Amino acid sequence: MARSGLLLQLDTVEYGDAWELQKALLEARISDTIEDCLVLLQHPPTFTYGRRYKEGALISNRDYYEKNGFAVYKTDRGGLATYHGPGQAVGYSVIKMSAYTGDYYQYLRMLEEVMIRTLSGFDIEAERREGYTGVWVNGEKIGFIGVRMALGYTMHGFSLNVNNDTSPFRLITPCGIQGIRVASLQTVAKKNVSVKAVYREITKCYSDVFQVQMTAIGIKAMMQRLGVINNMVKV
Template sequence: MQSLETEWLSKMDYGQAWDLQKKLVREIDREERRDTLLLLEHPPTYTIGSDRHPEHLLYEKEELTRRGITVYEIDRGGDITYHGPGQLVGYPLLYLDAVGLDLHGYLRKLEEAIIKLLADFGIIGGRKPEYTGVWVGDSKIAAIGVKFNKARTRRGFVTSHGFALNVKKNVEQDGFQGIIPCGIAEYGVTSLETLTGMELQVEDIGNRIIPYFSEVFDFTASIPLVHPSS
């Protein structure tokens, strides 16, 4: 088993984090860096994946400006989603060998790590067969959208993009009301704070997901997150 490098990036602009992912993907491809899990928060941002539906963005340009929400069209799969303060975003940058490669299985493992974390709080998380992500009943608590970057120096892929887990209650209203999340109009979203009634910190949830991520993806003990306050 290999070790996983984890980094807490605090709050980072989406474009800056996207550029960092591309850089680290190249380094992992060249075997200059270990598999890495980036954990962070973003300022208010809408991202639109390859399954583009402009009608799922409900705010006009003036309203986006008023609310301070930026919009990026990006290279992951999926439709539109929201990122913002109070949400744990995880970008796993992992080399997937071509031997026995199961791309759908990778998505299921991301879901499984989050489901295991929810169980820590007594929350039963699950899946909906027609949608990617993690659900609690009919409310979505974590969105998932990834890209498989074809490796250039060896056979296989390096992953980028990843998951967004709603931690704080404010996330439910701060940005999701301006979109049809992932194009799914019939279901809503929820958060860890709403479901538990507890006040939670995004950094703490980042630390708590690392062991489950390592377990599901068969990594050895991860390097702990380094908090800005430490």
């Protein structure tokens, strides 16, 4: 593996803070002051939707969601509406895409492959579904993808349900797919699975799929690399 990358593993980070971190990472990567990096974290209960999705298409209005404890963000990623919450492993991949593939859709397939291999590590057989992005198990969606491209560099990424409550997905139309059913790794495996165990498997599978040697970095060291005096995320 000739390529090298940074792995930043965090705990639960508010979505807006994580988004600002991604922007800083993207700017630093474009200016070539940091290597490609993968951020693994969780979010508090949050609904997000992509840049082309209209807020009026949400099942309920923003006030309803926020009064019930959900943050709501319109983002600059592709894709439609999704949910993030504790117990879901989220991976933000900030890389120069051409170092791995010249095809955006192949990049999406690579992210899917990371999730498929991760699930296989827990003896779960996952699959793609023609015409859709993401990963399914037994007809239920378990892995989600939403990406932004900027000047040939990527941000945002994927989310994999681990031991999270999946009922909030019923408050939106996930990925714009009517009648979709959503699963988690823990319910499929019928045993307790920790997010940190899934982080380890994701890191291994990401390294294999992207053929990159990952080096762990702490948040303070990353802030120094970015030239930020104080942490921009609360962890």
